[in-house]
Amino acid sequence: xxxxxxxxxxxxxxxxxxxxxxxxxxxxxxxxxxxxxxxxxxxxxxxxxxxxxxxxxxxxxxxxxxxxxxxxxxxxxxxxxxxxxxxxxxxxxxxxxxxxxxxxxxxxxxxxxxxxxxxxxxxxxxxxxxxxxxxxxxxxxxxxxxxxxxxxxxxxxxxxxxxxxxxxxxxxxxxxxxxxxxxxxxxxxxxxxxxxxxxxxxxxxxxxxxxxxxxxxxxxxxxxxxxxxxxxxxxxxxxxxxxxxxxxxxxxxxxxxxxxxxxxxxxxxxxxxxxxxxxxxxxxxxxxxxxxxxxxxxxxxxxxxxxxxxxxxxxxxxxxxxxxxxxxxxxxxxxxxxxxxxxxxxxxxxxxxxxxxxxxxxxxxxxxxxxxxxxxxxxxxxxxxxxxxxxxxxxxxxxxxxxxxxxxxxxxxxxxxxxxxxxxxxx
Numbered sequence: 001x002x003x004x005x006x007x008x009x010x011x012x013x014x015x016x017x018x019x020x021x022x023x024x025x026x027x028x029x030x031x032x033x034x035x036x037x038x039x040x041x042x043x044x045x046x047x048x049x050x051x052x053x054x055x056x057x058x059x060x061x062x063x064x065x066x067x068x069x070x071x072x073x074x075x076x077x078x079x080x081x082x083x084x085x086x087x088x089x090x091x092x093x094x095x096x097x098x099x100x101x102x103x104x105x106x107x108x109x110x111x112x113x114x115x116x117x118x119x120x121x122x123x124x125x126x127x128x129x130x131x132x133x134x135x136x137x138x139x140x141x142x143x144x145x146x147x148x149x150x151x152x153x154x155x156x157x158x159x160x161x162x163x164x165x166x167x168x169x170x171x172x173x174x175x176x177x178x179x180x181x182x183x184x185x186x187x188x189x190x191x192x193x194x195x196x197x198x199x200x201x202x203x204x205x206x207x208x209x210x211x212x213x214x215x216x217x218x219x220x221x222x223x224x225x226x227x228x229x230x231x232x233x234x235x236x237x238x239x240x241x242x243x244x245x246x247x248x249x250x251x252x253x254x255x256x257x258x259x260x261x262x263x264x265x266x267x268x269x270x271x272x273x274x275x276x277x278x279x280x281x282x283x284x285x286x287x288x289x290x291x292x293x294x295x296x297x298x299x300x301x302x303x304x305x306x307x308x309x310x311x312x313x314x315x316x317x318x319x320x321x322x323x324x325x326x327x328x329x330x331x332x333x334x335x336x337x338x339x340x341x342x343x344x345x346x347x348x349x350x351x352x353x354x355x356x357x358x359x360x361x362x363x364x365x366x367x368x369x370x371x372x373x374x375x376x377x378x379x380x381x382x383x384x385x386x387x388x389x390x391x392x393x394x395x396x397x398x399x400x401x402x403x404x405x406x407x408x409x410x411x412x413x414x415x416x417x418x419x420x421x422x423x424x425x426x427x
Contacts (some may be wrong), residue, residue: 007368036083038074039307045070045199045218047208052273064208070199070218071305073253076260077231082242084310092313095320097336099273100325106331107281113331115362117282118165120330120416122158124287124423125266126150128294131157135416136408139365143406156183157263161283164267165261166412171233174316175225176256179267181218183260195256202255214305225254225403233272240276244269266290269316278342285327288423333415334361334416340411344392352377352385357394364412367404406422 032366044067076228084092104112133141141151142158160183169173181192186423196219203213217225251265266287273279290297297319298369300311347353355375359366363374371382386407389395395407 012257020376021184026044030364031380032330034319036305037079037304037309038076040071040073040305042069042215043072043218044068047210049208062208064205064210066210068215070209071181071253072219072221073225075225075248076246076250077228077235080236082246082309082313083099084242084313088310088317089239089242092245092317093239095317096239096241096278098324099270099320100278101286103279103281113362114282116330117285117327118161118335119158119362120327120419121266121270121283121285121287122196123154124162124285125263126154126268127291127396128297129262131165135420139363139408139413140406143365143367143370153187156186157185157267158262160263160267160376161270163228163407164271165274166342171230171271171275172300173230175263175271176226176230176268179264179271180257180260183263183267184257188259191258191260192367195219196258198258200255200258209225214251214302222254222256223369226256229254230257233268238272240278241275241316241320242313245313246304247272247308248316249301249309249312252301254303254414282321285423286316286319287322287323288326288419289322290315291423292319292322326419329422330415330419333418334412336412337415341392341394344394345388346392347388351388352381353388354381356385356389360394360409360412364409364416365406367406 047064047066048069049064062158080329106117107378122132123135126132131150131153133148133154137148137151138144138154141148141155146152160179164178164184167178177193185192197239199209199215199221201209201212201215204211209215229247229250232250233243235243238246248265248269251268254259255261257264268277270283273284289414296311297315300315303311339356341357345353345357352375355377357365357369358370359374363370368379368386369380371377371386372379377385386395390397390407394409394411396410398406
């Protein structure tokens, strides 16, 4: 985001004009809704630079001294309703129906697709935070290759998404802390297990919050704000997608961690949808839908902080429709690839090769150890199965791994690459 001038207390960073954005709406009277949602206000705090500003310009030193404005987030747990225009409400309701339908349709063949859809969602969520890696690099990182930092962080996000699914039935403060631990515990153990104890900011420079695009609440306000958010998440009287979108926006506004807020906040969406039983089998890659237009996603968060929840609800609804279309395309491609293998695998019906072929749909790069572990096969049976799949042209040995031989299912990797390209990243 672009830098903003220092904000006076009581106004958003950059002055009252920052974040003024409205989606195109039908201007008929019946499609309007007066929002009573509380806007973020600002309070002044003193600032002591973390490091002595001796190697920066005079302008930078001057810009990062003195008081700054930090957001004050109002409680939302007790607000009776989330008021959005009827058109937005209808769109969100339709998206929720499609999410449930997509989830139910895959319930009969969950094994190959639950893992791959969770991975695609984790990859897209990470990409929103500018963490990018090839499908091959991510698959190698899952096998223990730590040579690519972004790929390792994306694998950590996969673990956070898994934690979110497992914790869906108890979405309390401890559950959110556990998601954050799954994401960053290995890399930053000093940050996990608690809310942040320092000021953070979004955009601007590294030396202070004065020129930030948004300054979340002072850390002294985070515990109470998160208690209120947990109480909001526990409600059962709101439409599922509206509930999830607003909970996500409030979480991002509070920004309770030093890092990882965006990824944990999107994992929270999936935990909430699963907790409400909208999804029970798979993770709908909503972040892949958000990725198609990140500008409008961030603008919707800005508008939420100005007291208008409609844009973030609409953005999540539109993202859900896009994600379902893209996800269904991926599932169809994977089905076609797997069906094509049936014609080229030469093995008895009870041979291990068939089970390894099924494994490849969700784990497109394998080694012998992983295959033995996942399928409870002996080393000999594993090696025979891999050889048969290699002879059939399904597996190709990857070069450069010496004793630790690895094989890739190129057709699966191509399908996953195509999914990523359809998602894109605009904005």
